[in-house]
Amino acid sequence: MKIVHVIHTFPPHSRAGSENYVEALVDQQRRRHEVSVFHRIADSERPEFEALEAFHGEIPVVTVNRTFGDMTCFRDTYVSRPIEAVFEAFLERERPDVVHFHHVTCLSTTCVQAAHRRRIPVIFTLHDFWLICPRGQLVRSDETLCEQHTDVDCVRCMAYQLRIRGGHDRKKALWKRHAGLRGLRFARRVQRWLASRRFADQTQALAEIRARVEHMRELFESVDHFISPSAFLRDQFIESGLAAEKISVLDNGFDTTPWRGVAAARVRSAGEPLRCVYLGTWIPTKGVHVLLEAFRELDPEKAVLDVHGYAVPYEGREHYEGELRSLAEGAANIRLGERYTPAQVPQLLAEADVLVVPSVWYENSPLTLHEAFLAGLPVIASDHGGLREFVQHEVNGLRFKPGSVRALRAAITRLIDEPELLGRLRARRTHVMSIDDHAQALDAIYAAATPASAGVSAGSVRS
Numbered sequence: 091m092k093i094v095h096v097i098h099t100f101p102p103h104s105r106a107g108s109e110n111y112v113e114a115l116v117d118q119q120r121r122r123h124e125v126s127v128f129h130r131i132a133d134s135e136r137p138e139f140e141a142l143e144a145f146h147g148e149i150p151v152v153t154v155n156r157t158f159g160d161m162t163c164f165r166d167t168y169v170s171r172p173i174e175a176v177f178e179a180f181l182e183r184e185r186p187d188v189v190h191f192h193h194v195t196c197l198s199t200t201c202v203q204a205a206h207r208r209r210i211p212v213i214f215t216l217h218d219f220w221l222i223c224p225r226g227q228l229v230r231s232d233e234t235l236c237e238q239h240t241d242v243d244c245v246r247c248m249a250y251q252l253r254i255r256g257g258h259d260r261k262k263a264l265w266k267r268h269a270g271l272r273g274l275r276f277a278r279r280v281q282r283w284l285a286s287r288r289f290a291d292q293t294q295a296l297a298e299i300r301a302r303v304e305h306m307r308e309l310f311e312s313v314d315h316f317i318s319p320s321a322f323l324r325d326q327f328i329e330s331g332l333a334a335e336k337i338s339v340l341d342n343g344f345d346t347t348p349w350r351g352v353a354a355a356r357v358r359s360a361g362e363p364l365r366c367v368y369l370g371t372w373i374p375t376k377g378v379h380v381l382l383e384a385f386r387e388l389d390p391e392k393a394v395l396d397v398h399g400y401a402v403p404y405e406g407r408e409h410y411e412g413e414l415r416s417l418a419e420g421a422a423n424i425r426l427g428e429r430y431t432p433a434q435v436p437q438l439l440a441e442a443d444v445l446v447v448p449s450v451w452y453e454n455s456p457l458t459l460h461e462a463f464l465a466g467l468p469v470i471a472s473d474h475g476g477l478r479e480f481v482q483h484e485v486n487g488l489r490f491k492p493g494s495v496r497a498l499r500a501a502i503t504r505l506i507d508e509p510e511l512l513g514r515l516r517a518r519r520t521h522v523m524s525i526d527d528h529a530q531a532l533d534a535i536y537a538a539a540t541p542a543s544a545g546v547s548a549g550s551v552r553s
Contacts (some may be wrong), residue, residue, distance in 0.1 A: 091536065094186040095203060096177075100129040101146060106371055106402075107457040108217040110432050111342050112192055116149050116344070118529045126150040128180055130173075130196050132157050139172040139178070152180055156196060164248070164298045167171040167304070169225075170198035177201045181208055188213060193311075195220050199309050204421045206312035211539035213532075215317040216337075217454060221306050222330040224248050224299075227451040229375050235450070235474075235492075244299045245292060256523035261441055268397040275351075286539045300467075307331055314539040315534075318456035320476030340535075341455055343528020352436045364393040364506050365424070367442035369435065369458045372401040374410055377448035377472065377493065382417040382424060383446075384499040390423035392506045395446075398427035439465035443512060444505060447471040447481075450493050455480065460522045470501050484511075486518045 101113050112127070120126045120493050129151060136155045144151050147521055154176050161167065177197075181189075181204065189205040191214040205212050220226040224244060229235045310316075316337035318324035328334050366385075378397065385395045397418075400409035418424040430438060435458075439445065443488045445462035447453070452475025462469050471477040473489035481487040488504065490497040505512045 092186045093119060093123050093125045094128060094184060094189045096128045096189060096191045098196045099125055100151065103131055108192055110457060114345050115529060116368055116523050118525045128152050130156050132153055139176060141176045143402045150516045168199050168302065173198040174200040174204055181205060186210060193217060199515060201310050204313045206440050212313045212540060213315055213535060214313045216323055219326060222327060227375050233374055282309045282371055283474045315535055319437040320479055322452065322479060323454045328389045340531055341523050342457065343523045343525035344460055344464060345525045346464065348436050352440050352465050365393055365443045365500065366393060366395045366446050367438060368397045368446050369438065370399050372399050372411055372414060373404045374407050376545050377450045378414055379417060380493055380495055380498060381446055381448045382414060383495045384502065385424050386421050388423060394423045394500055396425050396427055400429045432509045435461055437467060439467055442467060447477060448498060453477050463520040463522050466516055486515060
């Protein structure tokens with residue numbers, strides 16, 4: 091079978107969860123199939139929309155360059171006819187048997203329709219909420235959870251892209267001024283106040299948001315089957331209009347080979363501080379600041395924290411890394427590490443007692459959480475979204491009220507004060523799907539989406 095994976099970015103350009111997962115999946119699928127990857131890069135030194143063929147290791151990839159220099163309206167944030175044309179040419183040349191989408195942000199949603207027009211089976215794995223939330227994480231611009239929303243709420247969150255009230259530059263200036271003079275909490279109150287006010291051109295902005303909603307529902311019809319790694323995310327999409335029979339739950343798969351001998355490698359001795367670890371990107375919705383604030387009040391002789399990862403751009407919080415470094419300054423029990431590769435994760439976890447996942451957003455199925463289970467580590471996690479499905483309270487970890495510094499500190503303190511609880515949590519083995527079993531499950535999904543006798547070869551254009 092000839093398979094094409096489409097994703098917004100890919101190693102070595104980026105190494106977040108979805109990119110690492112796709113890399114591992116492709117490596118596994120290449121044992122039985124012909125597989126390639128189509129993804130976007132952003133290089134200001136290259137021509138806009140230039141497509142180049144290359145290899146990532148032994149994986150054939152095609153990159154398309156997009157820096158958004160062409161953007162003139164809100165629709166351009168999710169539809170790009172030039173990207174679609176590049177993808178059409180790619181499909182004409184490759185003629186795959188199935189196209190597996192993972193993310194089309196920064197590419198073009200119309201790539202999905204392009205594959206559908208050619209009667210190529212289309213599978214779409216959902217890694218976040220971007221198809222139903224322009225911000226991708228169901229988090230408002232003031233960084234509060236968007237538990238229930240209307241189109242008007244989306245207008246206020248996306249005002250900077252809709253070019254309302256001075257747009258992005260005005261918002262950045264307001265944030266910098268208020269956060270710098272009166273602190274982060276006051277800046278957030280200002281954001282909420284501005285978001286509650288009616289503004290000029292709201293009627294037009296509302297029409298643009300509703301056009302996006304309708305466009306995404308049309309995209310739903312062009313996908314043969316959706317895959318969600320968590321039941322929570324699946325339910326959110328069904329509530330947003332996706333037919334229940336078109337989406338199934340299949341958790342991500344993992345290469346278990348590097349984890350042999352890692353489980354329970356560390357034994358905490360009496361009197362030794364509890365070693366906590368965070369792995370992942372440093373953005374506000376990951377709650378890294380919540381974790382650092384919780385640790386600042388803990389005795390360094392009782393608990394230490396290693397924070398590994400790196401900061402990535404986040405609208406409205408361009409100086410987030412600086413905020414984290416300020417929080418860590420003077421705290422003897424907090425160590426901010428650096429970037430790491432997937433190959434380093436087993437060792438990083440083997441040196442810890444517990445992984446902390448303090449995400450403010452709902453999360454889906456974080457790779458680091460499953461990697462902790464592979465390493466035999468319990469997890470302290472926010473009590474919502476997909477995290478609630480995987481972390482069973484007092485069974486394989488502890489859950490705490492999302493965003494609460496006090497609740498997170500209490501969970502950490504429990505493990506310090508109750509060493510027998512830590513031992514009990516570590517003794518619980520949590521099953522993690524292997525990448526081989528995962529790839530075989532995908533084969534069945536691909537086969538179900540492929541007509542037994544279509545009478546038309548893959549890649550041919552539907553009339």
